[in-house]
Amino acid sequence: MTALLAPSTLARPRLPRWAPVVVAVAALAVAGLISLLFGWSWIALLVVAGLLYVFALPLWSRVLEGPRAATDRLMTHLVWGSFVVVCVPLLWLLILVVQKGAPVINGHFLTTSMRGVIGSMPGGILHALQGTIVVTLAASIIAVPIGLMTAIYLIEYGRGGRLARVITFLVDVMTGIPSIVAGLFALALLVMFFGPAFRAGIGGAIALALLMIPTVVRSAEEMLRLVPSDLREASYALGVPKWRTIVKVVLPTAIGGIVTGIVLAISRVIGETAPLLVTAGYNDSMNGNLFSGRMTTLPVYIFNQYKTPGATPLGAHAADPPGYARAWGAALVLIVIVMILNIIARIIGKIFAPRY
Amino acid sequence: MSLTASPEQTPTGPPESDSGSPARRSARLGDRIFAGAALGAGLLIMVVLAGVFIFLLIQGVPGLSVDPSTYGQGFDNFWSYVAPLLFGTIFISILALIVAVPFALAVALFISHYAPRRLATPVAYVIDLLAAVPSVVYGLWGGRALAQALKPVINWLGDYLNWIPLFKGPASPNGQTALTAALVLGVMILPIITAISREVFAQTPRLNEEAAIGLGATRWEVIRLAVLPYAKSGVIAGIMLGLGRALGETMAVTMVYSSSPKFTLNIIGDTSPQTIAANIANNYSEATPDKQHVLIAAGLVLFAFTFAVNFIARWAIGRGERNLAR
Numbered sequence: 001m002t003a004l005l006a007p008s009t010l011a012r013p014r015l016p017r018w019a020p021v022v023v024a025v026a027a028l029a030v031a032g033l034i035s036l037l038f039g040w041s042w043i044a045l046l047v048v049a050g051l052l053y054v055f056a057l058p059l060w061s062r063v064l065e066g067p068r069a070a071t072d073r074l075m076t077h078l079v080w081g082s083f084v085v086v087c088v089p090l091l092w093l094l095i096l097v098v099q100k101g102a103p104v105i106n107g108h109f110l111t112t113s114m115r116g117v118i119g120s121m122p123g124g125i126l127h128a129l130q131g132t133i134v135v136t137l138a139a140s141i142i143a144v145p146i147g148l149m150t151a152i153y154l155i156e157y158g159r160g161g162r163l164a165r166v167i168t169f170l171v172d173v174m175t176g177i178p179s180i181v182a183g184l185f186a187l188a189l190l191v192m193f194f195g196p197a198f199r200a201g202i203g204g205a206i207a208l209a210l211l212m213i214p215t216v217v218r219s220a221e222e223m224l225r226l227v228p229s230d231l232r233e234a235s236y237a238l239g240v241p242k243w244r245t246i247v248k249v250v251l252p253t254a255i256g257g258i259v260t261g262i263v264l265a266i267s268r269v270i271g272e273t274a275p276l277l278v279t280a281g282y283n284d285s286m287n288g289n290l291f292s293g294r295m296t297t298l299p300v301y302i303f304n305q306y307k308t309p310g311a312t313p314l315g316a317h318a319a320d321p322p323g324y325a326r327a328w329g330a331a332l333v334l335i336v337i338v339m340i341l342n343i344i345a346r347i348i349g350k351i352f353a354p355r356y
Numbered sequence: 357m358s359l360t361a362s363p364e365q366t367p368t369g370p371p372e373s374d375s376g377s378p379a380r381r382s383a384r385l386g387d388r389i390f391a392g393a394a395l396g397a398g399l400l401i402m403v404v405l406a407g408v409f410i411f412l413l414i415q416g417v418p419g420l421s422v423d424p425s426t427y428g429q430g431f432d433n434f435w436s437y438v439a440p441l442l443f444g445t446i447f448i449s450i451l452a453l454i455v456a457v458p459f460a461l462a463v464a465l466f467i468s469h470y471a472p473r474r475l476a477t478p479v480a481y482v483i484d485l486l487a488a489v490p491s492v493v494y495g496l497w498g499g500r501a502l503a504q505a506l507k508p509v510i511n512w513l514g515d516y517l518n519w520i521p522l523f524k525g526p527a528s529p530n531g532q533t534a535l536t537a538a539l540v541l542g543v544m545i546l547p548i549i550t551a552i553s554r555e556v557f558a559q560t561p562r563l564n565e566e567a568a569i570g571l572g573a574t575r576w577e578v579i580r581l582a583v584l585p586y587a588k589s590g591v592i593a594g595i596m597l598g599l600g601r602a603l604g605e606t607m608a609v610t611m612v613y614s615s616s617p618k619f620t621l622n623i624i625g626d627t628s629p630q631t632i633a634a635n636i637a638n639n640y641s642e643a644t645p646d647k648q649h650v651l652i653a654a655g656l657v658l659f660a661f662t663f664a665v666n667f668i669a670r671w672a673i674g675r676g677e678r679n680l681a682r
Contacts (some may be wrong), residue, residue: 072574079470082462083479090486093497113585158393167398170405175485176666177408178604180633184655185408187648188415196645210408227618243390257365271490274606276631278640279381299607306611314495324500331493338488 011063020057027052054081094335101332104325110333113285114301119310120322123331127286128301130338135201135280135297136270138290139208144262146209147216154217155224156246174214182207183275190279201287201295203279208269215268217263223254256352260345267341271334273299298337302330408659411614413653416656419649426646427615436677438654440617442661448538448609449602451623455542457595460549467550468557469579480554487547495611498540503531503612510535510624521621527612534628537612544608545598552597556590589673596669603662609634 031049034040040048054077062070140193150167158164186207190198198312227250235245251258281294282304289295296304420434432435463483467476507530514527527533564582573581584591615630622628636651643651 004415031395049401052468068577072576073577075579076470079462079466082459083466083471086459086546089502092501093489093494093543096497096501097493124680146397146400150401153394153398158398159392163398167401170401172670173666174401174405176600176662177605178600178633178634178662179406180604180606181412181655181659181662184412184415184636184652188411188652189407190650191415192411196648208617212405213404217401223404241384241387241389246390267488271488271492273490273492273495274637277637281641299490302492302496303607304610327496328550334490335493338490339485342485 012066012353013071014069015057015061015064019060020206023057023243026051037194050081050084054078083236097328097335100325101330104329105332109326109329113286115286117284123322123326123334124300125298125326127283128298128330129295129333130286130288131201131280131283131295131349132270132297132299134288134290135204135208135276135295137204138202139212139268139269140262142205142209143212143216143265147213147265148220148258150213151216151220151224152246154221156242156250171214171217174210175218177206177210179211179272180274180278182210183278185210185266186275186279199279199281199294200292201280201290204276204295204297205290207275208272211272211275212265212267215265216262219264220254220258222258223261224250226257227253245321254259259352260349262347263341263345267338267345270341271338273303276300277303298334302327302334305330369545376477377389378571412656412659415648416653419646419651419653422646422650424646426650431617434653437617437650438632438657440619441630441635441654443619444534444617445603445631445633445658445661447621447629448534448541448631449599451538452541452545452602453595453599455539456546456549456598459542460546460594460598461474461553461591463546464550464553464557465579465583466516467554469575469583471550483547483550483554487551491544491605492611494544495607495609498536498608499532499611501534502540503536504583505531506533506536506539507531514624521588523624524622527624528626533625534544534613534615534623537609538623540612541602541605541610544605545601548601549594549598552594553587553591556587556594559590560586589675593669593673596665596672600662600666600669603665604633604658606633607635610637614638 007094010110027049031045034048035042035045038105055074058070058074058077061073070088108122109124111126111128112122113127114123115127117123150171154164154167160168183204186203189206190200190203231253232245236242236251240248276297277300280297280300282300283294283296287293287295305323309327311321424432427434427437431570463479467480467483471479510527510531510533513523513535514525517523518525522535560583565578568578568582609631610633613628614634615626615628617630617635618627620627620629632654636655639647640651
């Protein structure tokens, strides 16, 4: 803190208000000159100008205002700069998906499967949509009751006990299971009973349920913990048995948060690819039967179209192979589904926000 | 709910009934069933997790001793096959962390301390949404767009920086390299690390920050002296979670480049380190039953490793919290 006392005046000189503007213009000018000299692209120009600005202003500040203010300015620039840099890939990704996916999506794309589609014939994603809905629903039917009852056990029955601690630990372990390992587990389970070539949607549902359970337990646990014990005690005082207290008092109070958690968990697993790739496989046609035959889901469809894009149609030179276009279209549909689920979750959270 | 409870009584459960009126008896039966179901669900989780281990063991152990030709050229046993894969997994994940951590922390600080309130809330919301973008979409973007854009950079690295082992080259002509994959992974795990760090930064006690401001600290000094020490264990937890995601991530790697298990530091060439997860995804489809056992065994190794990482992370967090409480 000696730096504060060093100058004879009370306040050190500060950079004028117009300093950032001047430095920015100068940085742009210098970068522009360099890039003209070396023939760089405008991307390189912006990068160089940005770097110059980030470091030049603190340098000036160091001369005029001293090292503490200069460090502060430098860190402010780095934080803002990082934010801008991070926005680049994220916006790029979103814009690209919309730009490449939107032209592909039409009624035909959404209402046909890939059955009998060769080369650049128009194909669709209906079978993948069907598979995604069937598999995800099945996974939720397995995961939600288990997850919810476990949360109820942890909060209402096991509170602080040894078993509750063990289960909490195991749920933590489950959170860390890589998705492909969940897929291999489901595969190992099915292969054991039905032979090494068995692939079906149910395997994918088991794998996704395994990934969903910890998320559901976690969010439900948090929500149940928020229910004030006054409510429980009031119910007990009226002679209501514990299980009816939980069903009629505790759960309705926490239902908004619990449903939000479940929807978020679904939106997490609906985009999973790896576990479905190894368990449910790929199929060109519609298949609504969870227990027999390969079943395509949207993410696996994207992966498959990406890996085997087919040949570029003759005459349409420089065009993308048809598979890439279909992959982008499906990616846009998938992102829209995930975003809608997220928004629904937020709305539910808002509407049912506990009021007490 | 218009019920009110007097604050003096703190019952731990409903009053135990002594007599057996029918309603009471059915209530107790209902209680027993419900409690049993809750306990059952909890126990089921133990069974399932044990099942994951057991089934992977049963299906994986035969993979340790199959005919050496199953592993592929140049591998005479399982461990010589899986060791380069494990190396590749760790190597690529750490590269992704190196890319993601500084930016993730900076963005978290941006949201919690630098951005104007008006901007901070939507930015935080967008970052949360980005954590929900499916990995296959990141893979598509990485394999098509980012690889294309990185071509000149990779060529430049191969031409001028090839004395660094990482960029030994020869540079891959299509930009689909391990470096690209590491960048994609970095972008993927950034929202996770940011989300957790942001929450911890925001929880810094207001008084600590105001005390620092009162002593004349600049904004950066407030962060360095009051915020970062407080948030350390939470930030480490976020980084470890990001590492866990990167270790197990399959699609972003599979879709960006393909390679075979190999010990190499070269991340811009055609022969690059390969990860366990991507190796499984690349080979499962044409796998013979023997190869399937090998892949499941490799998955078991991945599981054991991520488990160890998570375990260490939790231990570190617990220690940090104890230190803070002291």
